[in-house]
Amino acid sequence: MRRDVGEAVRNTLLAGLTLLAGCAGTVKAPYPPIRADTSPAALERGAAIFHASCESCHRGGDAETASGAPLRELPSYMGSFHAANLTAHPKAGIGSLTDEELARAIRYAVSRDGRLMVMPSYGMGDSDLAAVLGFMRSGHPLFTPEAQPAPRSEFSFFGGLGFRVITGNEPIERPVSGIPVPAKAATLEYGRYMAHDVYDCASCHTDGFSPRKTEGDDVYSGGMAFIDPAGDKVRSSNITFHETGLAHWTLEDFTRAVRDGLAPDGSALRSPMPRFRGMDDVEARALYDFLRSVPAKDNEVKGARPRLTATSVRPTWVATGAATETAPEAGADVDPETASTVAEAAALSHQEPSGAVGTQAATGGTASTSASPAETSGAVGTSSTSAPTVRAAPQRKPRPAEPKVDAPKLFVQLGCASCHAPGARYHDRLARASSRSDAELVRWVRNPEQFLPGTPMPTYADLIDERTARALVRWVKAGGPASLPPTR
Incomplete structure (x- = not known):
């Protein structure tokens, strides 16, 4: 009797291992005859798709390249998974892969060695797929060769069984080629x-x-x-x-x-x-x-937010950007990009940037300010002995006071604390802020995607103006986040 029970258990385990081995086995999937498109329009399109759909998995938070990263988003009971190294390295990355092999991985989620991967398979049209391949072959810094191979993904015993049952260990059925991209329109x-x-x-x-x-x-x-x-x-x-x-x-x-x-x-x-x-x-x-x-579905997901009603009011602390930009004081150390932004904002509001009005002698040219008829009556056809017209010095508008910003409260409201408070994943990165100028950090806070297109950090340009961002930056550089309670 005991032998029979033991035999049954052994057979069950062997059957499970067979299924698990099947999950790890190779599958049949065609190679789409798609070649990389490196035209300017395709590179722009491919970059937009890659940054949105690929970069967050294949570039770790501290990495400068798409050299792979742990897929911590998946439940640990399924196993240990790691996104592939997509840099141009010939061995550790994709440098030696053909376009057809890359196209198969994207369209069918099948690896180079023929195994089904735990990643989405994308049914994008041929021209979009060619654009993504073109961007991956473009020599962009994201794909700078990285010799460290990504760790192999491994299913747990039960994760592998479940994956086989759910997928049937077969790639999704899609045409190997000829998939169109609909005309781009609001349809x-x-x-x-x-x-x-x-x-x-x-x-x-x-x-x-x-x-x-x-x-x-x-x-x-x-x-x-x-x-x-x-x-x-x-x-x-x-x-x-x-x-x-x-x-x-x-x-x-x-x-x-x-x-x-x-x-x-x-x-x-x-x-x-x-x-x-x-x-x-x-x-x-x-x-x-x-x-x-899409038909509306009644499904209250715990933790999802925010829930809006017909009478929901946006928070009063949310500001609009360009309307509140102000010019710096004359003589202030301003980088060219900030100066350009100030000038544009002033032009839009029909105001002249502070410090931009100079005398003719100072600029070596003609003063741009229009003179009144009284001021110009003796300027033409009069003798050189006429007394020069004396203009009153322009009255400089007082610089608006820095806004009163509750920086700790704003830091939390903007979601910064979830990533940068003590104990959070990116808290240590704030130490780098002390070595950077206020102007550079203000630009980073408002438009981080201009520095790192695939960054998960939100774009705050529409919510906080430059003065508010500057107050927040100075609080951060002074060590303010260290005073917040730990996230864990």
């Missing part, structure tokens, strides 16, 4: 294409791991579990236009959220939601209208 067709095949909103915002889950009734209703950088479980939001989802979100709310990473209440979107920096207004409109066309 439902184009919006659906972006949501399903380029940005992959459908997979992340639908619960489960089945590759066919986006064909079901629960698509876009949220609930899929991820692990955030702090190690906490978060679930994707319901992005249908139900009261438990995006009802009452305006197009402006939606665009700022997906492009800049900021929710309507001004808080940062939760990780691992990427920022679609390259999304233009046409794409935003198409995606917004498409999601509004």
Whole structure:
């Protein structure tokens, strides 16, 4: 009897190991005959898609290149997973891979050695896929060769069994080539294409791991579990236009959220939601209208926010940028970019930047200020002995006082504390701030994507003006975040 029980257990384990081995075995998937497109338009398109859909997984938080990173977003019970090294290194990266091999990995989620990978497979059209390949071959700094290979992904015993059952260990069925890209326009067709095949909103915002889950009734209703950088479980939001989802979100709310990473209440979107920096207004409109066309689903996802009502009011601490820009004091040390911004803002408001009005002698040219008839009456046709016209010195407007900013409160409200408070993932990075100028840090706070296009940091330019950002920066440089309570 005992022998029979032992035999049964052994056979069961062998069967499970066989299934697990099958999960790790090779699969059949075709090689799309797609070649990299390196034309200027394709490189721009490929960069936008890569930064939005690929970079967050393949570039670690402290890395300068897409050399791979741990996929901590996946539950640990499934195993240990690591995104591939996509740099141009011939051995550790993709330098020796053909375009067809890369196209197969993207379209079917099948690795070079023929194994099904735990990554989304993208049904993007041939020209978009060629654009992504072109960007990956472009020599961009993201792909600077990195000789350290990414660790191999490994399933746990039960994770492998579950993955095989769910996927059938078969890649998703798609045409090997000939997939069109819809005409770019604010249409439902184009919006659906972006949501399903380029940005992959459908997979992340639908619960489960089945590759066919986006064909079901629960698509876009949220609930899929991820692990955030702090190690906490978060679930994707319901992005249908139900009261438990995006009802009452305006197009402006939606665009700022997906492009800049900021929710309507001004808080940062939760990780691992990427920022679609390259999304233009046409794409935003198409995606917004498409999601509004999806049947609304009643699914209250715990922790998802914010919940808006028809009478929701945006917080009063949210400011608008250009309207409150001010010129620096004369003689102040201002970098050219900041000076340009000030001049543009002044021109838009029909004001002259402070310190820009000079005398003719000082500039060596003609004064740009128009003279009155009385001032010019003796300027032409009079003798050289005429007394020169004396103009009153321009009255300089007093410089507006720096805004009163509750920096600790703003630091928390903007979501900075979740990444930079003591104990948070990027707290140590603030030490670098002391060596940088206020002007540089202000630009980084307001538009971090100009320094690092794929950064998960939100874009705050529409919410805080330069003076407010400067007050926040000075508080950070003075060590203010160290006074906040730890995040854990």
